[in-house]
Amino acid sequence: MFRLNLKIALRNLWKNKVYTAINIGGLAIALSAFILVAIYVRFETSFDHNVPNHENIYLLGRTLPDRKTNYTSLSLAQALKEAIPEIENVGRSKKTNFEFAFSTPDGRVYGKDVITIDYTLAKMFHIKPEGGLVKPEGEALNVYLPQEFITAMFPKKTPVFPAKVSIGPLEVKQYADVSGIVNHNVAHSNLVFDALLITADVGKNQEPTAYNYFTYIQVKPGTDMAQLQKKVAAVYKEELKKSAVTAVVNRGSVESKIANEVNLVTNTNKADQSGVFLDPLDNLHLRPIAGNNTNYKVVMALSALTVLVMVIACINFTNLTIAQTNKRAKEVGVKKVLGAYRLSLVFQFLIEILMQCLVALILAIILAEISLPLFNDAFSVSFSLWKDNYELVWQLPIVLLIITLISGIYPALILSGFRPVAVLKGNLQTSYKTLWLRNALLVTQFTVAIVFMAGLLIVSSQLKYMRTEDTGFKAGQVVYIKNIVMFGRPYFENLKARILEMPGVNSFTVASDIPDGSRPGRVDYAMEGKDLGMDIVHVDFDYFETLRLNLKDGRFFSKTYPADAENGIVLNEAAVAAYGVKNPVGKIIRGCDMDYRIVGVVKDAKMQGFETAVEPTVYAIKSDCANDKMKFMVNVDPDHMAGVLAALKSNWKDLNKMDGDDFRYEFMDELYGRLFKKQEQLQAVFYGAAILTIFIATLGLFAFSAFTITSRMKEISIRKVLGASDFNILSLLNSFFIRIVLIANLIGWPIAYIAAQRWLETFAYRIDLPILPFFIAGSISIILTLLTVSFQARNAVKTNPVDALKYE
Template identity: 55%
Template sequence: MFRLNLKIALRNIQKNVGITSLNVGGLAIALAAFILVIMYFNYETSFDKSNPNYNNIYVVGRIYPDFKTNYTAPPFAKAIKHNFPEVEIAGITKLDPSWELVIKNGDKTVFAKNFLQADYNAAKILDLQPIGGLEKPTGDIERLAYLSTESMQILFPDKTDNSPEMVGFGPSTSGITGKINGSITSNRHSNINFDGVSIANELGKSENYGHNNYTTYIQVKPGTDIANLEQKITNLYRAELLKGETDQSTIDEIKVISTFLDPLANLHLKPRAGNDAPYKILIALSILGVLILVIACINFTNLSIAQATKRAKEVGVKKVLGAYRFQITVQFLTEIFMQCLLATILALILAELILPTFNNLFEINLSIWHADNSLIWQLPVILCLITIIAGIYPSLVLSGFKPAMVLKGNFSTNKQSYWLRNSLLVFQFSIAVIFIIGLFIIHSQLKYMRSQDLGFEATQVVYVKNIMIFNDPAKFKPVREKILKIPGVESATVSTTIPDGSESGLNGYTAGGKQANIDFVDVDFDYFETLGIKLKEGRFFSQKFKTDTANSAIINESAVAKYGMKNPVGQLIRGCNMDYKIVGVVKDFKTQGFENAVQPTIYGIKNPCGNLKVHIMLKIEESKMAGALAALKAQWPEINTKDGEDFRFEFLDELYGKLFKKQEQLQSVFFAAAMLTIFIAILGLFAFAKYITNGRTKEIAVRKILGASDIQIFKLINSSFLVMVTIANIISWPVAYILTKKWLETFAYRVDLSALPFLMSALITILLTVITVSIQAKKAVKANPVDGLKYE
């Protein structure tokens, strides 16, 4: 019996090779897209899962009335461990991604962009494992330093063991040397990435609760009540801050501060004190993948039902010979399983071909043929599911034919099947319309982001990487003078951050009796001129005014609004235990891109609580850019004597452009999804139109004999399909409006929703429908009526 069913299945596939190819091909394309999506989903949701204590590790953060942060002070970890027995271990780390450590061995150099500082407890929590095992610094050794295996290979290419090595730090003229105790492998599939690690017994020994620039990790006992622990840690933090405090306004401010515990599992996609855009994009991408697979299954169902009449006699004969409905259902499900299996094999081949492009788009390194790939067990489950989803209804329809009726020649499916086919087609086009609208709106937002005034000029600005500290303007002055002698260089400055989306510092400032936490950026002369930032009132910093290096400050428009100032120039603003005199107000400029609103910010040359001024920025004439950069590289050892061996630079507009990366990825994904959805929907429409047209051959012949023109017949055939496409647009517009509106709300600066994307989606789908159906109808319209009626 099995051999007979197999022969029938193969013969049926051979007889209907066109429809089968459409079925299998459409499903294979959708499956290939779904395989890539599920691989990406597995990758993004498995960060840090290799940590044995993955489910019990939390980051301790702070919540203020107007912001959240993961940064805490060094003493806090000790206090938590001492007061709460449910906390097994607590440790702190410090990582400054803007700081680049230069490490040398002779003529070989490594630039460690992410050099992680961790105490021994944090190293245990994060499962940092140097080659040879994790050791605790003992005796006079305060720290143990390790470099990544890649960096060690560069510095010591002939090294075969893991023994310690002496290296130089900074330029070779600095004379600073130190010991690298060995190498460590950085887990690239982790939120804690580094080029090197420094493990200490204790970090921040001399720092108090005012130095909030560390990350605190805790590992709790299994089964701990996290909500209860969170509240107890909040009470502890307030108690620590209130020690010795007598100022009532400060006490009131401390009482509204709270803490939170963020699971390690949240850090990559949806941190509580961070941007959850990656999580939203992952969910959107996953939904797209599922929808593409669903419409492919709908295609399969539609085409299988459309083919039902060709198998009616076969079913009738089998039932007369004694076959049960269950047996026939199993037979057809087996046939569909074979087609789905073939589609899966083709999908794997397609996915493998597309994977390099996909990896390049998302800057990852996925592989299908990987030993621990979850796809190994997920794919068989998916295969069974799509077989059931795509095949169960057609199998029930086919096995449900009544022998007496089909053997008399009544092959028509019932009205329920007719309505189901039409409903499924409407659903397919509804999804396609949503994708098309989404693509148009994403494109509009990206175009808006690229064309809008940022409030500063990133073009022609060169960011020079540097490790020297220029907090004192007198130290940077001779460097600036030498730089400005190079033809083409218009201005030069140094600051604590660059406007590339990097977070600036945050501190409490008081103005007009109102206290608020606002951003601060420490700058030097010519900062605003170099970036082309516009002045609203007052003046920029100038070397003509000696007080500018002592206590002058410039604030932005958002800071003026935050404090409710009128005529802010000349007023005082207090922070870091000193009074600043506001000498100017600059217009807001978008340092954080378009997703975050411009933050209230104060700019000062002197800041006792400030960060390190190491970021050099130069404004260079476009026509002289190449010559100026060549001259800078040649003269850098003389210009910046303590960091002159390694001239490294990046263009600021390219760095700022990286803020659009996620949205550009989303646009690419939506474009691919829209094309795939339209292709699969048109594929189904093409086959469905062929089936409908073939079924109306006699009707068309009669109408032509009665005088109907070709245009009238084309209109007749297209009308039912146009109704379905119109219904699909009407259904999808509200859904698309809600989804795109919610996406746009993630941007502080965005385009307004217009009717154009909705009208364009309707025009595109209607046009594609008319073309597709007309191609199929052409043969029937042009056929001789006699051929359609000669057997009547």
């Protein structure tokens, strides 16, 4: 019996080759997208899952009156360890603010992300250098580099460790021993580094109240996190108050004591206004408390869109299977008369559908393998279909069974439910009984397609706005020159004078930060009795001119006014608004233990992109509280760009004797453009989803309209005999499907509008939600419907009525 049912299934599939191909093709395309996205989602949601007890590790952060930050003080870690028994381990890390150069006579590499961690944190994150993790003695530092760094510096053979390498510029002649190779997948971890320094105690002999450390805690399994949060908050407030008391005791002069007693009151107030939070390690990549959740939005969008594509494919499959039920009616009737049970018929039809789904899955795997390079390029990943994705071996069969049941259970019940007497008499009403379901499924398909089309157009509009809107500065002809050393003003002035002599150079400056989306340091400033935390950018003369920021009031820094280099300061519009002062130029603002005079107000510049509002920012030439000025920027005339870069490269060693080993640069507009990467990925997601849903929905419409027109051939012939024109017939056949698509638009537009509105709300600077994308999506859906149905209807219009009515 099984062989007989298999033969019947194969014959039916072959007999209806067009419908079978559409069913299998649509499902294969959706499944290939599902496979790729499943790999991506698994990767994005499993950061640091190789770390033992990763679910019990938390990053400590602070909630301040105006922001959230992951930076904590050095003293807090030890205080938590001593005060709270639920905390098993506490680890700390600290970033460097500049690149490290590691070199040998055979090669040179630059570590952009160099971090120092303590031995405890290395154990928490399961760091395993080749040769094993060794606890450093005393104040020693064990330096570990990744394999690619070692290969670049020692291209001939792997050295015997510890291996001596040069640190920093070659002229400095500073050396260090590399302890070994560390194999850590930074692409899949929240602990990101190019080079790793491990010490017994991070920050030993450093200022205990400095807020530039990351603190991780590992709690005991089963810990009540709500209670732990309260205990950590209590310890944090005590440490904050202690730091102010310590500062008062340590300062000797009367003036310093008075100033620090004021700080004591200020810090006590801050303790009441601020708090701490515990951010789970599992959340840090996608939904960090102190950070943005763009990664999470992309993952959720991909997941939701892929599920919808799969739903459309299953709907398409179900719709076409139901549409062909009449062709199998007599087969079912005969089998029932011969004694077949309904359960056996359901099983038979499910086997047929399973066969189609299995072929679709095989094709999907092939399509996924072919599409993988494009997917990797779009999302800046390097996935392999099977490497590190062994779960697919058992997950795909489960997906196959689920799709078979979703797509086939209802058609199987319909087919097996025919009544033999009615079927054998030719009384078939099944098509009408299932008409409501087929129409609903078709509406659902086009609704999803319309949502995706409208979403794609809105995402593209926001991206176009971000690329073309005035950012408040001009990065188009600015070159960022990388530098790894600190220097004094006389040295920089000499370097600047020589570079300005080059034809085509408009200006040259140095600053602590560049507009690449990174956040500068933050310092508290007080003016007219109001104390605010503000971003601080450490700049030099010509900074504003180099980036071509726009002046609103006062003036920029100028060498004509020598005081600018000592206590001059420029605020942005956001800072002036935060203080609520009028005419701020000339007023005094205090921060970093000194008084500054405001010389100008610059218009707001979107240095961190469009997702976050411009922060209140101060620009100062002299500030002991800001990051060091190490980042060179040169504004070059576009017509001389190639010549200037060539001249700088050839003369760099002579120009910059402190750090002239390599001339490394990036174009500022390219750096800033990387801030849009995730949104461009989201656009790619919508683009792919829109194409897939439109294609699958059109395939379904093509097959469904072909079946509908074929079943109405006699009606069409009678109408032609009674005098109906070709246009009348085409209008009749199109009107039904146009109504379906119009209903889909009425449902899809509000869904797309709400989803787009919520997405746009994540941007501080965004477009007004346009109406045009909805009309464009509706027009495309109607045009595709007219073309698809008319293409099918042309044969019906041309058919001779005699051929359809000759048996009547």
